[in-house]
Amino acid sequence: MDLHLVGSRALVTGGTRGIGRAIVETLLDEGAQVAFCARNATAVVATQDELRGGGATVVGSAVDVSDGAALAAWVTGSAAALGGIDILVANVSAMSTADTEENWAKCFNIDLMGTVRMVDAALPFLEKSDAAAIVTISSVSGREIDFFEGPYGSIKAALVHYTQGLARRLAPRGIRANTVSPGNTLFEGGSWGNAQRNRKEFFDEVLALIPTGRMGTPQEMAAAVAFLASPVSSFTSGTNLVVDGALTRGVQL
Numbered sequence: 001m002d003l004h005l006v007g008s009r010a011l012v013t014g015g016t017r018g019i020g021r022a023i024v025e026t027l028l029d030e031g032a033q034v035a036f037c038a039r040n041a042t043a044v045v046a047t048q049d050e051l052r053g054g055g056a057t058v059v060g061s062a063v064d065v066s067d068g069a070a071l072a073a074w075v076t077g078s079a080a081a082l083g084g085i086d087i088l089v090a091n092v093s094a095m096s097t098a099d100t101e102e103n104w105a106k107c108f109n110i111d112l113m114g115t116v117r118m119v120d121a122a123l124p125f126l127e128k129s130d131a132a133a134i135v136t137i138s139s140v141s142g143r144e145i146d147f148f149e150g151p152y153g154s155i156k157a158a159l160v161h162y163t164q165g166l167a168r169r170l171a172p173r174g175i176r177a178n179t180v181s182p183g184n185t186l187f188e189g190g191s192w193g194n195a196q197r198n199r200k201e202f203f204d205e206v207l208a209l210i211p212t213g214r215m216g217t218p219q220e221m222a223a224a225v226a227f228l229a230s231p232v233s234s235f236t237s238g239t240n241l242v243v244d245g246a247l248t249r250g251v252q253l
Contacts, residue, residue: 003230006031008131009082010229011075013065013118014092016043018190019137019182022218023089026226028056032087035078037063057082065092065114066106075121085125087229090115091137095191099150107155115159119166126175133229134170134177136163137221143181143242144250147206156181160240167238176237178228183244186215212245 010027014020015036024036028051038044041062048060059081063074079085094110096103115136126132141148142156159179166177184206186192192215195203207215224243227233242248 001232003030003226003232004131005087005226005230008032008086009079009084010034010087010089011078011085011118011122012036012089012091013063013114014038015060016040016047018187019185019218019221020091021047022222023091023225024051024058026219026222027087027229028054028058030226030230033057033082035059035061035074035082037061037065037074038092039064065118066109068113068117071114071117072121075118075125079122079125084128085122086129086131086133088118088122088126088134089137089225089229090118090135093137093139093152095152097148097150097152104151104155107151111152111155112158112162116162123170123175127173130174131231131234132175134163134166134175135225135228136160136177136179137225138163138179138181138240140181140183140242140244140248143240143248143252164238164240171237176228176234178233178236178238179240180221180224180228181240181242181244182216182221183242183247184210184215185218185221187218210245210247214245216243216245 010032012024015024016038024034027034044060044062051058061074065071094106096106138159139156141153163177163179224241
């Protein structure tokens with residue numbers, strides 16, 4: 001299927017590893033131009049160099065999304081570098097699960113406010129696009145109570161609520177907003193990859209809950225993001241697309 005993304009201009013946070021890296025690669029494969037950011041400057045440079053090897057237009061920047069001013073400057077600078085913004089993907093996460101006040105603050109500032117500030121900074125550019133799309137990355141932990149019901153799950157649930165509100169508010173301005181909620185996603189260096197090596201009993205316990213018998217891949221999550229970001233899904237706005245191998249049991253009404 002042609003997603004009609006050739007020449008579109010996309011911004012992705014957390015683009016050097018895991019789901020974020022797969023999103024960047026998928027959008028590039030579909031012909032988009034991509035600006036991405038992450039905190040680790042070395043990883044940003046390495047990722048940018050690798051992805052440019054195929055002749056793609058990709059710009060990486062080292063940014064801490066909890067720094068509102070730095071995040072806004074990155075959005076504005078990326079819009080200038082790409083000639084505008086059509087797609088916004090808020091992917092980066094604090095991944096803080098322990099129930100401490102510090103982790104509540106980290107999840108709020110990075111997952112939620114990082115998304116809010118990114119959207120606010122990008123709106124003037126998205127309004128000029130004829131195919132503007134916002135995709136936020138939540139989690140099945142925001143869909144129902146699981147192992148991570150504390151700050152991580154609660155803030156991810158708030159992110160879905162925020163995005164659906166955006167969809168209703170921005171629809172008259174021609175801007176769509178949707179969420180992708182990944183299930184357990186296995187990749188080298190990720191939390192489930194670490195659990196597989198170091199917490200085998202816990203990993204096996206979680207794996208047994210997934211009806212498909214395996215965890216997802218970053219590429220499977222990225223495919224969902226690319227579809228929702230594309231003009232092919234032009235009438236889809238305000239949805240939360242759960243990609244979890246039939247893990248969650250709640251009925252989404």
